[in-house]
Amino acid sequence: MSLDRRHFLTAAGASAATLLTGCASGAGTGGKAAALPFFIGQPAQTLLAKGKAPRVVVCGGGWGGLTTAKYLRQLAPSAEVVLLERNPVFFSCPISNKWLVDMVDTSFITHDYLRVSERHGYRFIQTEVLEVDRSAKRVVTTLGSLDYDYLVLAPGIRYNYEAWFGNDRRIADATRARFPAAYITNNEHFALKQALHNFKGGDWVMTLPPPPQRCPPSPYERACMVAWYFKHNKIKGKVTILDHKDGVRPIGPGFRAAFNELYKDYITYVPNAHVQSIDPFKKEIKTDAGDMNFDHAVLMAPHQAGDLAWKADTIGRTGEGKPSGWADVDPLMLHLKGDPNVYVIGDAVGFVSPQFAFYPKSAHVANKHGHIVAGYIAERIAGRSPKTNLPDNLCYMMVNGDPREAISVQFDYKVNDKGVIEQTQIDINQRSGDLVKENFRWAGLKFEDMFG
């Protein structure tokens, strides 16, 4: 890569990353007079007084929350819909592995919140949700509090660094800052892109979290894209995948064929590599499958439902009485068990079936959940009982950049005669250019569905 291009990347990355982390308080203006924010609020004051219309508050403007807000306005025009989101712009994790290696522009995967909210008549407020008081039916944000009739929680995931480091915040923060996972929408994606583009060669390590995790096939896609980038740019780098699982899943044969046939000299796959310890300062990882030093790493701590799901007291219990890490919802209707006015959707959803345990934590499912829950709430506002509706899932994973080729996986769901959700899965392991076209078509249609 030429020097000029590197500088351009730094500048572009920095400005988009600033947008993503930009805060409503207007702080951090580097000594210049701070621009006053549009609205100065505080948690103790009322953010929006509630009128007579039924109010639905949607927390989290990712794939699930955005879809819910738009379709609620269409299906329940009498409802007041408020979407609360901490980020000022939407950044898509799907397609981001291709963006990492410059196959797509930032503009394809970033979208504007305000414009779409104005077009569809819901209110978008950029704010951090601090608390949910379910007994008072009230949400508290940094800008003030607001009451709800129905609440939809779509907070995505959080990283469980405590599983690695206990209460040692210093080491957890250092790990996240130096070797970010880039699995949550924030400036970590830009830090990772920068690290890749500055990488001079050596050992690039990825730790994969145990299931349930956000988008299980996407770390393998990322490994392929990084290996392709090394190969394409003649960088003497090796990608080592330290997988918690005992094998590549889903689309295992397709990914393994890519590792062996396209990246034999670039990718080493290590199964059963349960992390024992990590030292981000010495760049050292110890696992059940062996120890490693690295030059750069993508350190993915285990995943759990986003903080907000914990603050709203939605987390279920395991058989031993410990927190399950995921929201305890009615599998068919997606509302919280014991609180029918609070719905949880997307990645934060917990156990739904004894056959397959969790829905795939994917954007496709979160988007479908948004449609489904908008329909459920609209039916209830109209005084009817909603009928069960289930999602499907579809994921395309690019494995080759030259020529561009992808593989894919599809899931379908039905309720059996015992009332249990059953899953069927179809893996397409044969990589092809047609699946790349389908992937971009899928992304375009989904962006249109949420932002059109």
Ligand SMILES: Cc1cc2nc3c(=O)[nH]c(=O)nc-3n(C[C@H](O)[C@H](O)[C@H](O)COP(=O)(O)OP(=O)(O)OC[C@H]3O[C@@H](n4cnc5c(N)ncnc54)[C@H](O)[C@@H]3O)c2cc1C
């Ligand atoms: C690299 C990568 C590739 C992927 N590829 C695919 C793919 O090809 N196909 C696919 O289907 N899925 C893919 N996924 C998975 C997909 O991104 C997630 O499953 C999807 O984003 C889940 O949607 P969600 O609405 O549950 O959560 P999110 O989209 O994460 O949305 C949660 C939102 O809540 C906001 N939020 C959280 N807490 C608060 C708070 N306290 N206050 C205010 N706002 C808050 C967050 O800022 C965020 O915007 C991929 C993920 C990654 C990381």
